[in-house]
Amino acid sequence: MTEQLFPRSLLYNIEPIGIETGLVESYSSYLIRVAYEHNITVGHLINKIVIPKMNKDYLERSTIYGGNSFYEGAKTINGFTDNTKNLIKVMELLTSREDLAYLTLYKLKGIIPLRNLLKNSLSWCPDCLKNWMDDEKIIYYPLIWYLKSVKVCFAHKRYLLEICSSCNKKIDILRRNMVPGHCPNCLELLIKDIFREEPGVQEMRWHTFVYQNTETLLGMSNSQLDFIGSQERVFKQLNLINEDLFSGDIANFAKFTSIPKTTLRDWLKRKSSPTFNSLLLVCYKLNIKLSDFLLQNNTKNVKITYGVKKEYVNKEKNYRKPLDVVAIENSLKELLVCDTPISMTAAAKIIGRDKRVLYSNFPDYCKGISKRYSEYIEEKSSHRIQLLKEEINSAFYSLINKGINPSSGKIEKYLNKNGLLREKILQDHWRGLLTQSNFSSGEGEVLFNDEFK
Numbered sequence: 064m065t066e067q068l069f070p071r072s073l074l075y076n077i078e079p080i081g082i083e084t085g086l087v088e089s090y091s092s093y094l095i096r097v098a099y100e101h102n103i104t105v106g107h108l109i110n111k112i113v114i115p116k117m118n119k120d121y122l123e124r125s126t127i128y129g130g131n132s133f134y135e136g137a138k139t140i141n142g143f144t145d146n147t148k149n150l151i152k153v154m155e156l157l158t159s160r161e162d163l164a165y166l167t168l169y170k171l172k173g174i175i176p177l178r179n180l181l182k183n184s185l186s187w188c189p190d191c192l193k194n195w196m197d198d199e200k201i202i203y204y205p206l207i208w209y210l211k212s213v214k215v216c217f218a219h220k221r222y223l224l225e226i227c228s229s230c231n232k233k234i235d236i237l238r239r240n241m242v243p244g245h246c247p248n249c250l251e252l253l254i255k256d257i258f259r260e261e262p263g264v265q266e267m268r269w270h271t272f273v274y275q276n277t278e279t280l281l282g283m284s285n286s287q288l289d290f291i292g293s294q295e296r297v298f299k300q301l302n303l304i305n306e307d308l309f310s311g312d313i314a315n316f317a318k319f320t321s322i323p324k325t326t327l328r329d330w331l332k333r334k335s336s337p338t339f340n341s342l343l344l345v346c347y348k349l350n351i352k353l354s355d356f357l358l359q360n361n362t363k364n365v366k367i368t369y370g371v372k373k374e375y376v377n378k379e380k381n382y383r384k385p386l387d388v389v390a391i392e393n394s395l396k397e398l399l400v401c402d403t404p405i406s407m408t409a410a411a412k413i414i415g416r417d418k419r420v421l422y423s424n425f426p427d428y429c430k431g432i433s434k435r436y437s438e439y440i441e442e443k444s445s446h447r448i449q450l451l452k453e454e455i456n457s458a459f460y461s462l463i464n465k466g467i468n469p470s471s472g473k474i475e476k477y478l479n480k481n482g483l484l485r486e487k488i489l490q491d492h493w494r495g496l497l498t499q500s501n502f503s504s505g506e507g508e509v510l511f512n513d514e515f516k
């Protein structure tokens with residue numbers, strides 16, 4: 064064998080975590096880890112190493128790998144778009160691996176539609192991350208956390224977080240600067256959890272079902288997936304259930320599963336396809352596992368328990384939980400004094416109730432939280448202005464010491480902050496410096512001979 068058969072990979076051959084298990088690593092997590100292991104940023108990995116390997120035709124066709132739009136497009140990177148496919152090919156080449164497609168939902172392509180399948184931002188279990196850190200295990204983000212239907216960590220019986228507890232911001236799926244286990248916005252560890260909300264018993268039943276069935280699906284073997292084949296299998300199974308269990312009575316089937324009749328009819332006629340969440344809901348209502356639904360050829364194992372309480376309604380927004388006044392009040396009290404002040408939007412998200420509902424029931428707490436947050440933001444911004452003013456001062460005098468005209472352009476260049484002095488308050492500050500230093504013109508062009516320029 065010659066050496067060429069084994070081209071040296073440009074990147075270390077880093078092993079993905081949990082392949083063919085329900086806790087398989089996501090592809091975006093893998094990219095973050097590869098960058099981290101090479102001591103480079105995700106931005107460097109993508110722009111300097113991956114993109115140059117993309118085929119020319121592809122790059123001409125799409126300009127997405129230039130600016131921010133790459134990171135915008137990264138929302139579906141763990142799915143099964145052409146972009147994902149291309150990126151996988153290149154990374155496989157670079158790392159000499161052949162299994163990176165397993166880190167995406169690629170194997171479900173054709174079986175489950177992409178519509179409403181993936182979350183738009185990162186969600187994570189702070190307890191899982193903390194445990195891995197404590198045990199000195201590799202920090203990664205499992206693929207299952209990226210599915211829109213998955214809201215809880217099964218191991219910790221808790222909701223996944225979607226907002227960083229340190230800066231109250233959402234986290235993009237992929238950013239230029241990302242370190243495993245850290246928030247790219249504030250750089251804090253993602254193990255903080257200022258307010259822990261426990262799911263109710265009924266909700267947890269549904270969320271557990273979703274989690275376990277998703278885990279099974281992600282861990283399915285190739286032969287099982289080959290057997291399922293395509294979406295046609297889903298349509299067939301729905302029709303089989305309709306005939307066998309509901310004697311073709313769509314109204315009954317619809318009523319039982321809480322799926323609107325017209326929607327269900329469209330599925331049965333293959334006019335539209337159920338989203339992953341709808342499919343889970345149908346299985347939940349019928350009391351069957353999703354894997355059985357997809358893999359079994361008869362309805363023998365489906366034991367419909369008629370009279371199942373309608374505790375779960377499809378659309379969350381239609382789902383009006385009674386207000387647990389005491390619990391909400393306690394949460395608001397805690398949020399009013401939490402370490403980093405948060406906005407009412409974030410508070411409403413954490414509590415899981417509409418902001419308006421909270422305002423109308425607990426106006427004082429809400430106003431308090433909101434006021435505290437605005438004061439905090441104001442203080443933060445005046446702190447920022449203060450720091451920038453100090454930087455401008457030092458640039459201003461350094462330039463003068465070097466005999467350079469401290470014009471706005473020169474200062475911005477010196478500080479490497481383009482457009483800085485376009486901000487009114489900073490511009491005024493700079494003009495003040497000019498006046499103080501006896502420059503007669505606001506443009507700072509006087510007093511300097513050509514030789515100093």
Ligand SMILES: [Zn+2]
Nearest residue numbers: 188191216219
């Ligand atoms: Zn967990």
Ligand SMILES: [Zn+2]
Nearest residue numbers: 227230246249
């Ligand atoms: Zn943060």
